Amino acid sequence: MLIFRLFWEFFKTGLFAIGGGLATLPFLYDMQASTGWFTLDDISNMIAISESTPGPMGINMATYTGFTSMGVIGGIAAVAGLVTPSIIIIIIVSNILEKFKTNKYVQYCMYGLRAASVGLISVAGLRVAEAAFLRTQLFTETGSLMDLFNIKAFIFGVVLYVVYKKTGKHPIIYILASGVIGVILSL
Amino acid sequence: MKELWELFLVFAKIGGFTFGGGYAMLPILQREVVENRNWATNEELMDYYAIGQCTPGIIAVNTATFIGYKRKGIIGGIVATIGCVFPSLVIIMIIAAFINSFTHIVWVQHALAGIRVCVCVLVLDAVIKLAKKSLIDAATYLIFAAVVILSLFTDVASFVWIVCAGAAGVIIKTLMERSKAQKKA
Numbered sequence A: 001m002l003i004f005r006l007f008w009e010f011f012k013t014g015l016f017a018i019g020g021g022l023a024t025l026p027f028l029y030d031m032q033a034s035t036g037w038f039t040l041d042d043i044s045n046m047i048a049i050s051e052s053t054p055g056p057m058g059i060n061m062a063t064y065t066g067f068t069s070m071g072v073i074g075g076i077a078a079v080a081g082l083v084t085p086s087i088i089i090i091i092i093v094s095n096i097l098e099k100f101k102t103n104k105y106v107q108y109c110m111y112g113l114r115a116a117s118v119g120l121i122s123v124a125g126l127r128v129a130e131a132a133f134l135r136t137q138l139f140t141e142t143g144s145l146m147d148l149f150n151i152k153a154f155i156f157g158v159v160l161y162v163v164y165k166k167t168g169k170h171p172i173i174y175i176l177a178s179g180v181i182g183v184i185l186s187l
Numbered sequence B: 001m002k003e004l005w006e007l008f009l010v011f012a013k014i015g016g017f018t019f020g021g022g023y024a025m026l027p028i029l030q031r032e033v034v035e036n037r038n039w040a041t042n043e044e045l046m047d048y049y050a051i052g053q054c055t056p057g058i059i060a061v062n063t064a065t066f067i068g069y070k071r072k073g074i075i076g077g078i079v080a081t082i083g084c085v086f087p088s089l090v091i092i093m094i095i096a097a098f099i100n101s102f103t104h105i106v107w108v109q110h111a112l113a114g115i116r117v118c119v120c121v122l123v124l125d126a127v128i129k130l131a132k133k134s135l136i137d138a139a140t141y142l143i144f145a146a147v148v149i150l151s152l153f154t155d156v157a158s159f160v161w162i163v164c165a166g167a168a169g170v171i172i173k174t175l176m177e178r179s180k181a182q183k184k185a
Helices: A002-016 A021-035 A040-051 A057-100 A104-133 A136-142 A151-167 A171-184 B002-017 B022-035 B042-054 B059-098 B106-134 B138-153 B158-184
Strands: none
Touching: A002 A021, A002 A057, A021 A040, A021 A057, A040 A057, A040 B059, A057 B042, A057 B059, A104 A151, A104 B022, A104 B042, A104 B106, A104 B138, A104 B158, A151 A171, A151 B106, A171 B002, A171 B022, A171 B106, B002 B022, B002 B059, B022 B042, B022 B059, B022 B106, B042 B059, B042 B106, B042 B158, B106 B138, B138 B158
């Protein structure tokens, strides 16, 4: 049954891809080469669509490839395959963590881990900031510093931060509003 | 049953409005899980995030499983995960089936540019909140700075830095404890 193979291929990806959505990419290239369920063009479409739709990238990619290979059931099977290892592993880790939570050394370890987490999130934030506020492609074409900074986006960002801190509504509201403002200002 | 439904809804909201990687879900996660429901603390979120980086699988799914399992056991973990992936399944299938060249639509690109700015703003705010809880002394600031610089300027996978930071935490804290004990003696 093809559907079980689809599940199995994505199960392996979920089991061995460490570090988030982009880590699944090499596995998808392998899968493309060994099964031919989808084309290389499908992969590049998939990356573009996964990046421009909400939801975890890895899940988006699995849905897209599963769906292009085998329709709705294929999409579901691929996602189920991808998340099953996570669920099993996290439940095991969660139990271990609960058992050793009061252990001195586990707490010391967490003390280091939390600082590292904040660091990694900051770096991820900086990378989005680069995409949001800098126009590196235009800059390399024209060489003009004025073209490097997307002033419109920067002003919008500052205003948005002030408004967010003042009003403090649910983050989703600002995400929706920013999409609309992006279209109006043609950012 | 009510809480399972709530787990599904909360994570469907998170899955449906997260643009970008696992970090982009933090602002909504903080609001829904920490502030509105007290399902976890900010410190626990950081633990989940760190562990989610070093264990296989999608970070968002790992975090959903952690919180779901903590609230309602195995079923809770599964339901939270289903919630988290549900919007992706629906949205991606619709796009794959009906919309050719979705990413070339001009207003989609403008909307995404606006959303990217918003994600920066929200993540900045989330990082400040988390930093207040997790960066508590000179050593944690040092670990933070080292991780930022190393991940910006090298291509090493981030779980390596997480493991190093955990080891550094154990070493630094043990040394601090020893020097304190010596002073007392």
